[in-house]
Amino acid sequence: MKVFINGEARDFHGTSLTELITQLDLPPARIAVELNREVVRRSDWDGIMLKDEDRLEIVHFVGGGSE
């Protein structure tokens, strides 16, 4: 299926959000995920089955003060 991650179209061969995070090799404890504009709790990742055309935002933290 095709999903959009941070605005970029990606092929994803899997089912759950947890699988996607694993495939992307992201540190689960240091990121947050929004699926179709709703934040998904980390405890719910396993149960979230992705669908074609889903839109995800995956964020982490960077140095910054104000901007």
Add this chain to the structure above:
Amino acid sequence: MSTAARATSHQEKLNIAGRMFSSRLIIGTGKYRSHDEMRRAHEASGAEMVTVAVRRVPLDRSSESFLDHLNPALQILPNTAGCYTVDDAVRTARLAREALQTDLVKLEVIGDQTTLFPDNEQTLEAARILVKDGFVVLPYFSDDLIMAKKLLDAGCAAIMPLAAPIGSGLGVQNPANLRIMREQLPDATIIVDAGVGTASDAAIAMELGADGVLMNTAIAEAQDPSKMATAMKLAIEAGRLAYVAGRMRKRLYASASSPVEGVISA
């Protein structure tokens, strides 16, 4: 001192929604030349809270987590830096809360790229949404009393008026506004955010009655960030003490410190 006189502005610790901090300095995590330099500056500053920004993770390259470079004892204050709309700021705050498991957020909704001045109207709207959603909201806004009142009425835990444009290092540009804000809002937690350039700027903000100062560039862009962090720590302590001590009245003419009686004469 009577209970009535012990307004928030005279408490010994910085109070943010009932959370007490011994240090009145909050610092940023951007613009340092290295993670090591940042860590040393953080340590020298004595700050107990640091602010971090939220950004999309880069895909296809493993990235170490920036958070691993921070002392785990520090309270992390996520910010919505870079957001220009209510929607972006609210989404960013919610993502930060999920990742960090903190309800604290430094709310920024910027109105213009050149000045980085806040969009006060959108900041207020975002603040209302986030307070309702259970956040402890610390909004960055223009140094305006009426706006300060509206943000407090909206339920913000502390307010963060700017001293000067972000990253400008110009120091407190409108001391009268900060003084008026302090006098009119004795129970509000006021943290001056943005525009401090050197130690005296921080001391002035504190002498005007601010409860704390948040800064980033003044430390990160100093030739020696650790030394500047120490200077800021001392300046904030000095400014705070001077404010609590209550400065002398200004006079136009001299007033002798020695007795006028008993001077020898020919």
